[in-house]
Amino acid sequence: MEQKAYHLIIIGGGPAGLSAAVAAYDAGERSILILERDTRLGGILNQCIHNGFGLHTFQEELTGPEYAQRFIDQVKDRNIDYKLDTMVLSISKGEGNAKQVVAVNEADGLMQLTADALVLAMGCRERSRGALNIPGFRPAGIFSAGTAQRLVNIEGYLPGRRVVILGSGDIGLIMARRMTLEGAKVLVCAELMPYSGGLKRNIVQCLDDFDIPLKLSHTVVRIEGKERVEAVVIAEVGPDRKPIKGTEERYECDTLLLSVGLLPENELTIGLEADMSRVTNGPLVNESLETSIPGVFAAGNVLHVHDLVDYVSEEAHLAGESAAAYIASLEAGNGPVPHAGVLITFSGGVRYTVPATADVSRIEKWLKIRYRVGDVMTNRVVSLYLNGNRVLTKKRRVMAPGEMEELVLLKKQVEEYPVVESMEIRIEEDKA
Amino acid sequence: MVDVVIIGAGVTGCAVARFLSAYKGSFVVMERNEDVCTGTSKANSAIIHAGFDAAHGSLMAKYNILGNRMYPALSKELDFAYKNNGSLVLALSDEDIPKLEALMENGIKNGVQGLEIVDKKRLKELEPSVGHVPVAALYAPTAGIVCPFGATIAFAENACANGVEFCFDTEVKGITPGTDDEGKPCWVIQTAEGAVRTRAVVNAAGVYSDILHNMVSSQKIQIIPRKGDYLLLDRRTGGYVKHTVFQVPGKYGKGVLVSPTVHGNTIIGPTAEDIDDKEGVDTTSEGFDDLMEKAGLAFDDLPLRDVITSFAGLRAHEARHDFILGEVADAPLFFDCAGIESPGLTAAPAIGEEIAREVAEKLGLPANEGFVATRKGFTDPKSMSQEELSALIARSPEYGRIVCRCEQVSEGEIREAIRRPIGARSLDGVKRRVRAGMGRCQAGFCSPRIMDILAEEWGVDVADITKSGGHSEVIVGFVKDRM
Amino acid sequence: MKTVNLTCIGCPLGCQLEVMMEGEKILMVTGNTCQRGEAYARKEVTDPTRIMTSSVRVYGSVAGERMVPVKTASDIPKGKTMEVAASLRGVSVPCPVNIGDVVIRNVAGTGVDMIATKNVL
Secondary structure: OEEEEEEEEEEOOOHHHHHHHHHHHHOOOOOEEEEOOOOOOOHHHHHOOOEEEOHHHHOOOEEHHHHHHHHHHHHHHOOOEEEOOOEEEEEEEOOOOOEEEEEEEOOOEEEEEEEEEEEEOOOEEEOOOHHHOOOEOOOEOEEEHHHHHHHHHOOOEEOOOEEEEEOOOHHHHHHHHHHHHOOOEEEEEEEOOOOOOOOHHHHHHHHHHHOOOEEEOEEEEEEEOOOEOOEEEEEEEOOOOOEOOOOOEEEEOOEEEEOOOEEEOOHHHHHOOOOEOOOOOOEOOOOOOEOOOOOEEEOHHHOOOOOOHHHHHHHHHHHHHHHHHHHHHHHOOOOOOOOOOEEEEEEOOEEEEEOOEEOHHHOOOEEEEEEEEOOOEEEEEEEEEEOOEEEEEEEEEEEOOOOOEEEEEEHHHHOOOOOOOOEEEEEEEOOO | OEEEEEEOOOHHHHHHHHHHOOEOOOEEEEOOOOOOOOOOOOOOOOEEOOOOOOOOOOHHHHHHHHHHHHHHHHHHHOOOOEEOOOEEEEEOOHHHHHHHHHHHHHHHHHOOOOOEEEEHHHHHHHOOOEOOOOOEEEEEOOOEEEOHHHHHHHHHHHHHHOOOEEEOOOOEEEEEEEEOOOOOEEEEEEEOOEEEEEEEEEEOOHHHHHHHHHHHOOOOOOEEEEEEEEEEEOHHHOOOOOOEEEEOOEOOEOOOEEEEOOOOOEEEEOOOEEOOOOOOOOEOHHHHHHHHHHHHHHEOOOOHHHEEEEEEEEEEEEOOOOOEEEEEOOEEEEEEEEOOOOOHHHHHHHHHHHHHHHHHHHHOOOEOOOOOOOOOOOOOHHHOOHHHHHHHHHHOHHHHOEEEOOOOEEHHHHHHHHHOOOOOOOHHHHHHHHOOOOOOOOOOOOHHHHHHHHHHHHOOOHHHOEOOOOOOEOOOEEOOOOO | OEEEEEEOOOOOOOOEEEEEEEOOEEEEEEOOOOHHHHHHHHHHHHOOEEOOEEEEEEEOOOOOOOEEEEEEOOOEEHHHHHHHHHHOOOOEEEOOEOOOOEEEOOHHHOOOOEEEOOOEO
């Protein structure tokens, strides 16, 4: 069995893994290996052939594959090692600070790899029908939106001709347009919540442009057809999100696409026994994006589901730099730097923050705190309190669960707090 | 002209075929669907009952006990997953304790070994996740769990290796008495492909067994499809329960159970609802609510957020609630295996052995000297040591290419599932053999690749690949093909 | 006089815009919260445009790829979107293809080229 040691192993060669690799390299680290389970680098971006990526990172609108190629080129320019078609079977703590990675592929067979640091960049998967308990039959023709996207954009297959979509997250909206452009008829997009989780731009350009109705507060109550989907029945839901009798509408169709949420893919992380968040389903990390296991960092959708890839790249850049710094500290004989973080608490509708803890003494220039709210809210003030003192405020005209929010705390704003005992984000009504 | 036609490739039909293949003769299994194990055998609790609840003196009790005792050795002989995990029937209040005592008494009469009523303290030791409500339990150490598909395909493959022919997508349209070339009586079986003459018929048609029976007999039977909804939880819940945990029986059967599966998932089910539609495997939200409520009586912290899929199965319920087994009085050489509902999976090998013996005796079939009683299961990289796995991948690199991420199933395993003598022809066929697509993403990531492999192996267009046979094609065409 | 209703895409607020028009002339934009909303409305009612993306078949791919994704090199009139999509039917290009390669010139008479957005070997 092949046994090899690297300073840094990055699990996943999608946008997060690629960005982390480049950042670690640019921070001086040279012993890096990216492990990618698919046949090419770029991850899910390869099937996201629509445009709208990269406005923040490259100040231009790119398609998914174009955005991925920019990072793939950077990895190749730096001669960073990567292995494709390689599945990581397990990760575990080794001796001392070492981490063990067991992976498999056709060419190398089973590999036992060792690293000082890991960046977890495995991305996420889609929630399936099963996780929703949609009643009815189980015929062919029920796809998660991402599976349909792969079938259409990578394989050139048409999964159906008359389509109902459940869920108005961005992937569902994007697929409504895609199916239309590829020759299918999209009948309706139903959304359980009273608001869409997708970007306004996508609602307009993917639904309105093609006269596809969006039915908010609606869900699928029945799937008909024993072999292939023959019809889908949707109904309005009340405030308790339960279907209201008598509001059923039946759509004859051959396909139901589900765009009902993404789940960070953390089986390896759980196997490593890292502390996990019940809200994000990702690991709990500190300001360096380090998990509860020293030397194991996480970024991108494995950490929390993002809506923009630009933010994934930016976050993973930090994870790559942090991993390089961790390794440099080990190399210098200093061992892992002790961490004295406080839990970031929150109130007023924040669902979670990334990072979950922060050691402000380790902020180099600024600390970016990303968070999501649990409901649509308008005219709010978001504040950050250190030791009970308000150090930062930001006015928000509107916030929605589908759009990630951020607060940036500058180093100079924390300098007058040598000892931070508490850190809190509060959302309050804007009375001004 | 053949000796025996077995109608139905569920666990019972395949078990009959397997035991019949120990005799010399020509045997054909006819199945209306595209694969083995697509009806009642596919969607059930996947458990091997100890045998304490079937009424004493019934066929159910007899074959339950016999089958239960056969599984440990059979699972080794035929290389399928089985585990003797024991079961518990919970009393939810003191009033239930007499019911436990009655069950135990019935079980002892049936011949169940090792039954014991345990108090709350001992129950907690045996099964720490049990909630605060249950007060006592009947412990049955001989109960087990099995992969129903694994057992069925093992019976089928072994039968096939011993010369039994399997005809899929072959629905029996009619059965009439006829004569063979020598003028002796035989049965004529009508299918869409034409007529087949056979000396004997075994009716193992599950929820359709009444229709077949009633074609040949004046003593009519009626099989009522009794639907049961199930929830299946992520493998990460493995170990939530160690035993199969029942509640004291109610009007509609054994009540909601929570059990581990042999693959490490947790299963919750079934509901019980009598329906008319013999294909009515649609789930309902009322069913889900019912399951969660009832299972919640026994456990305080069921990990319901880890549900990865739900499904419904139909039990072939007969009004007298017993198996109907053996030669039909007014239809010589027509053998029923009808009304096979719970504990049918447990009873299947015992029924198979007995019916095969009866049929062989009546037909005067000699022993098959070439009979091979053992069968090698699917290559299972997960059960291998690192050295063994490395050697396998060096020999056959496709075992190093993981296609299904969630269950870590390699291309090699998928190709093997397709290439075996009774090979997978659909996505569900692959899933049931080697678990690709069975995991938490429910085939979201791997189905495009498995479709390609299926198309390549069978030499067909990918547009013809189905989810589960018939007209369950996965894709309908190609992008822009009708623009 | 007619009224055109639009949803602003500038931010999550998604203001419901009303544009009052006399023929081609915009009389008034209402419902917007900010200046960007008015600018969007004016463009959207007079000259709505989109980037259109899709994919076309490839042949001779050593990597075993079947499709290459494509996009219009610049905006096309929104009303031409489906026409452009239909014109990609049956198109097949030889590998290798590189990002930026022109796959179809002047697609559907828009004056805009369709270009590849992925390297396919």
